[in-house]
Amino acid sequence: MLGEQLAYWKDRLAGAPPLLALPADRPRPAVQSHEGASLSFELPQRIADALQELSRREGATLFMTMLAAFQTLLHRYAGQTDIVVGADIANRNRRELEGLIGFFVNMLVLRTDLSGDPSFLKLLERVREMTLGAYAHQDVPFDKLVEELQPARNPSYSPLFQVVFNFYQDPAEGIDLPGLDVSVLDSYQNVSKFDLSLFVGQRADGIRGFWSYSTALFDAARIERLHAMFVTLLESILAKPETRLGALELTSEAERHEQLKAGRELKASGFKKFKTLKPRVVSVAPESLVRSERLRAESALPLVVRPISDEVDLASWAENNREFIETNLLKHGGLLCRGFRVASVDDFDRLARAVSPALLDYNEPSSPRSEVGQKIYTSTEYPASQWIQLHNEMSYTRHWPHKVFFCCVQPAEQGGATPIASSREVWELLDPSLRERFIERRVMYVRNFSPGLDLSWQHVFGTDSKSEVEDYCRRAGITFEWTGRDRLRTKQVQQSVLRHPTTGEVVWFNQAHAFHASSLEPAVREALRAEMDEADFPRNAYYGDGSPIEDSVIEAIREAYRRAAVTFEWQQGDVLMLENMLVAHGRAPFSGSRKVLVAMSELIHEADVDTLRDGEAEPALVQV
Known part of the structure; x- marks a missing residue:
């Protein structure tokens, strides 16, 4: 029996990412620190009731629904689609153990595939299937699993998972024992065994819980912000559970208006301060309308740019912040603009021309494409089952585009990621x-x-x-x-x-x-x-x-x-800008419909670029 269960876990966790790299306030220490802090919270009864109803309607447990929401948050926050978390399980799956006093808790490794930007309902199906499989193979002790899988060990983080989700029944009214007054005391310790843990307790008047986090990585303000995002995400899921993950809200309408108001007030105060000075042309700092972050903590490629509000228009922002775009394309090689709701050929055309007004024809092509707008093309139309190898656009010719733009109008149902x-x-x-x-x-x-x-x-x-x-x-x-x-x-x-x-x-x-x-x-x-x-x-x-x-x-x-x-997996409305000489791109196989648009700009001729001659000294690689 143990051998059968071990075989299940070996197959289930084959090729799993060793690290879930969440954006942090400090670099990860060389040796894992267990110093931590916690943030407690309560969710109102209406959210708890709505989550219960959604779970009942979809044939899932509240644990499964909350886990799916939590993994969605991690997916959106870290930019990864292969999400692995740990979860406690009581491990009393035999009648003989139900009344026995003792500690039988085991840790399960819950791995979910969030690729293809599925709807939340579709994700919930995946989580339900994955969770039931884990329950059916829960008898392998976690230490035994680590011993058998032999994952690459790193002293800076725990093996197999670094984030934990725990769900428990919270006896809010205490325990009724004859001759005793018993109540539950909160005992949050300043210890965190993992990077991040979410504890969720179900009780009669709602849901309460707490976040436990490593203070070596995160500040309290970041966890407060993460919790606010989680609450907004839950509200968005409950409002429209059929929505694709990439379109679910993480920032509340009140927060978006507050951020926009703050930006306007900042510009207004700046005007009052400097209105007596001689007028001159100035640029609004890009940080006032967007925020930027790495897609992966360990890689500078690509830089992710997100709007602080739905009211930020990407084409207008790009036209006014070309210096920001050029500087970061040289530094990072690529910008992934996410959350701007670029939804059509016209939207994409306006954005591409805002960055580089003179777009290029696709001359001397090496793959089939269709022109769907004036110098706007489909991505390669080779069969969906085929890998498109990493390549720099038109590097087989004596002239090539300086910049290449991509826009995801419709992500694939499965696969279709872009390396x-x-x-x-x-x-x-x-x-x-x-x-x-x-x-x-x-x-x-x-x-x-x-x-x-x-x-x-x-x-x-x-x-x-x-x-x-x-x-x-x-x-x-x-x-x-x-x-x-x-x-x-x-x-x-x-x-x-x-x-x-x-x-x-x-x-x-x-x-x-x-x-x-x-x-x-x-x-x-x-x-x-x-x-x-x-x-x-x-x-x-x-x-x-x-x-x-x-x-x-x-x-x-x-x-x-x-x-x-x-x-990275495409999300609807994503725009990717690449510096073509600095970054190659490709395509993974996919199934279902997929629509990604392409535009190119700023022709470079081989005669205008130095080729490296035999024996010539090489400059050092620029570190970013």
């Missing part, structure tokens, strides 16, 4: 001998255009005229050959490594790994080999002299991308 990776970090992760090889030899991209196989040459070059294609290739330094009726082969040798024109940093900037034949699914690759020579594949990558790039070298490049990658 992004710093080109600076990829460069640093590669073996020096590999880097030197590509600096010296560069990359040759070979494309074979055949009717009915991948993109046609008419689509890529935007014309049916062969002479126009030939003229374009000559101007772009592309070697071309008509290999048969309506068949075209092109070759172009491009950069592999560049020096950023503004920061002077070295960046890995090519698509050798994405064009290489090994990037094809094995079944597709074998099917093509059965029909043609590898030289005739729709696309391939070689060293610049035409010699094959070894599969092992391509795998080393992919491993560097994997190690540098930061992945």
Whole structure:
């Protein structure tokens, strides 16, 4: 029986993230501190009753509903979709133990998948299924589970989970014993075994509880704010439980108006103070209308920008704060604007042009896309089951966009996350001998255009005229050959490594790994080999002299991308701005409908950028 239950937990927790990195007020100490504090609270009867009714209606317990709400809060607050928390369980699942005095409590590891931005009701289904599975396998002692799973140990945080949710029945009226007056005393100690714990007690007149938190990480003000967000989230869930997680409110209407009022008063007071001075152009500090934070505590990529109020218009804010955007794109590589309610092609078009008025056409494309507005495109239309490898946009050509914008109109039902990776970090992760090889030899991209196989040459070059294609290739330094009726082969040798024109940093900037034949699914690759020579594949990558790039070298490049990658799930209305030379992007497979828009701006030509020549000294990586 124990072996069966251990097998369940090993499967359930395979690949779980080792750390839930909540935004904190101080860096995590090298050795975990158990110094803590607590914040008590009470929820009114109306919220308790509504939560009970929602639970009853959806076939869940109050514990499941509160857990789903708590994990939603953690998901929104930390930006993670794979949420793992611990929970106490009485462990009296046998009749012989019910009347026995003693302490049998065990800890369960509750892992929930919040990907795909589901509705709260859909999440509650997931939590119910997950919780019932955990209950059915509750007999494995937690210490035994840690021993068997052998998670990577770090003295700065506890294994398997760092956040705990506990639910208990609170006897508000005390315990009635003959000849004794018994009452429950609150005994909050200044100790916290975990980063954060939420204790929720159900009683006749409502719900009461307390937050226990590590004072080595969090200030009291942050926990007070987190609790206010939790209450607002509960209200939002109860008002419309069918709402997607990303659209649920975390800030109350009164708080939003108060923040907006404070911003207006600040500007008004500033005007009174300086109205006697000579007028000059000033910029409103971006912090007065937005707040910024890291998506992951351990990574500078991307910077998340959120509005302090629903009344903040992203396009207007961006137009007035271009310096903020430019500075942080150079520093972080990407900005994820979340909560601004960008909902349509027109909204996205206005925002992109507010940052960069001259948008670009998608010339010489490598993937199928549709133009849905003036220079606004769909993201790649390759099949949903296919991985789109991390790449810098159009880095296989002699000209590429400086900025790339993405907007999520509709997140996928499942999957469809976007990985992004710093080109600076990829460069640093590669073996020096590999880097030197590509600096010296560069990359040759070979494309074979055949009717009915991948993109046609008419689509890529935007014309049916062969002479126009030939003229374009000559101007772009592309070697071309008509290999048969309506068949075209092109070759172009491009950069592999560049020096950023503004920061002077070295960046890995090519698509050798994405064009290489090994990037094809094995079944597709074998099917093509059965029909043609590898030289005739729709696309391939070689060293610049035409010699094959070894599969092992391509795998080393992919491993560097994997190690540098930061992945996030889209929420409806998200806008992602990327500095294209500094950050690569990709796409995970998905199911269901997914609509992400793309725009590009500010063309950069290879002639205007320094390539790193063989043996040239490398500047140090800028730390952010």
